[in-house]
Amino acid sequence: MASEKILITGANGQIGTVLSHALSDKFGSDKVLTTDLRPATNQCLPFETLDILDASRLEHLIEQHKITTLYHLAAILSAKGEQDPAKAWQINMDGLFNVLEAARKFKLKVFFPSSIAVFGAHVPRQQTPQHASLQPTTVYGISKVGGELWGAYYHEKFGVDVRSLRYPGIIGHESLPGGGTTDYAVEIFHKAISDKAYTSFLGPDTRLPMIYMQDAIRATLMLMDAPAEKIKVRTSYNISGMSFSPAEIAEAIQQHVPDFQISFAPDFRQQIAESWPESIDDSEARQDWGWEPVFDLESMTRDMIQHLSITA
Ligand code: NAD
Numbered sequence: 556m557a558s559e560k561i562l563i564t565g566a567n568g569q570i571g572t573v574l575s576h577a578l579s580d581k582f583g584s585d586k587v588l589t590t591d592l593r594p595a596t597n598q599c600l601p602f603e604t605l606d607i608l609d610a611s612r613l614e615h616l617i618e619q620h621k622i623t624t625l626y627h628l629a630a631i632l633s634a635k636g637e638q639d640p641a642k643a644w645q646i647n648m649d650g651l652f653n654v655l656e657a658a659r660k661f662k663l664k665v666f667f668p669s670s671i672a673v674f675g676a677h678v679p680r681q682q683t684p685q686h687a688s689l690q691p692t693t694v695y696g697i698s699k700v701g702g703e704l705w706g707a708y709y710h711e712k713f714g715v716d717v718r719s720l721r722y723p724g725i726i727g728h729e730s731l732p733g734g735g736t737t738d739y740a741v742e743i744f745h746k747a748i749s750d751k752a753y754t755s756f757l758g759p760d761t762r763l764p765m766i767y768m769q770d771a772i773r774a775t776l777m778l779m780d781a782p783a784e785k786i787k788v789r790t791s792y793n794i795s796g797m798s799f800s801p802a803e804i805a806e807a808i809q810q811h812v813p814d815f816q817i818s819f820a821p822d823f824r825q826q827i828a829e830s831w832p833e834s835i836d837d838s839e840a841r842q843d844w845g846w847e848p849v850f851d852l853e854s855m856t857r858d859m860i861q862h863l864s865i866t867a
Pocket residue numbers: 564565566567568569570571590591592593605606607608627628629630631632646668669670671721722723724725726731732733734735737
């Protein structure tokens with residue numbers, strides 16, 4: 556859309572740092588307004604401070620900048636959420652309500668990221684299906700289930716075009732993660748380059764679904780570009796990239812850094828990880844709008860090490 560004007564919340568986080576550049580490459584830097592509670596990190600893009608709990612400032616920015624599309628990334632992730640559940644609930648739910656209400660009033664299209672954290676007990680942990688029982692054990696997961704359902708409700712009742720992906724753990728070289736259970740899979744690369752050693756806060760055999768940042772961004776743009784009639788799932792689409800355990804990613808890294816050593820000291824995040832799927836069935840995303848990942852563990856590891864070695 557030539558007149559598209561985008562606002563991103565939580566734009567200074569792990570995903571926002573990369574997504575804002577992808578959107579500015581696609582639409583032009585004057586078409587993307589980045590916002591966050593924290594000061595700007597993407598100095599080359601327009602930035603406004605925005606606490607997502609401040610609904611009137613959100614609406615003021617939407618009006619002032621004639622926003623048409625909102626990518627709502629501001630949230631508290633799984634591990635950080637367990638440290639202060641009430642705050643996580645407030646930011647994740649009240650923040651989303653402010654976004655959905657603004658979208659209803661100003662007729663905005665919305666992207667809302669959900670997560671594999673919506674799953675808990677009573678689902679197959681291998682190839683977890685799109686439509687499954689959602690009984691998460693973290694406040695983060697509960698907020699994502701609520702968020703998915705509210706997004707579908709606003710679509711159904713008010714015609715708001717809300718689209719969503721259940722991201723697996725995201726791994727990228729461009730930015731650091733912000734307090735999730737899958738953060739180890741980014742930290743391990745930085746430590747492999749700097750110290751040739753890493754202590755994993757998850758046990759060796761804890762397999763989780765993961766995706767490379769390039770694939771996650773491509774999936775997001777594909778979903779948002781798809782014609783509305785192709786979007787059959789209005790809660791949130793399962794998407795998948797790869798699955799591996801800390802022991803398996805360490806082995807992949809050792810192909811490039813032969814003297815890399817991993818040790819294990821599982822903490823409270825182990826229990827969260829054990830409540831999540833090991834792999835995800837993303838066949839509905841593939842059928843409905845043509846999703847297909849490019850990166851597997853081997854190609855992602857090669858790319859991460861190449862990029863981080865250059866910047867080390
Ligand atoms: P992040 O923690 O790196 O970034 C979140 C950003 O939100 C931060 O920059 C933070 O300053 C900002 N923020 C926090 N409270 C705010 C508030 N009150 N107002 C405005 N901004 C606020 O998270 P991320 O990894 O970039 O994740 C972005 C979204 O994607 C989140 O909704 C997250 O749940 C979802 N997600 C991420 C992953 C992943 O592996 N990174 C996986 C699944 C889903």
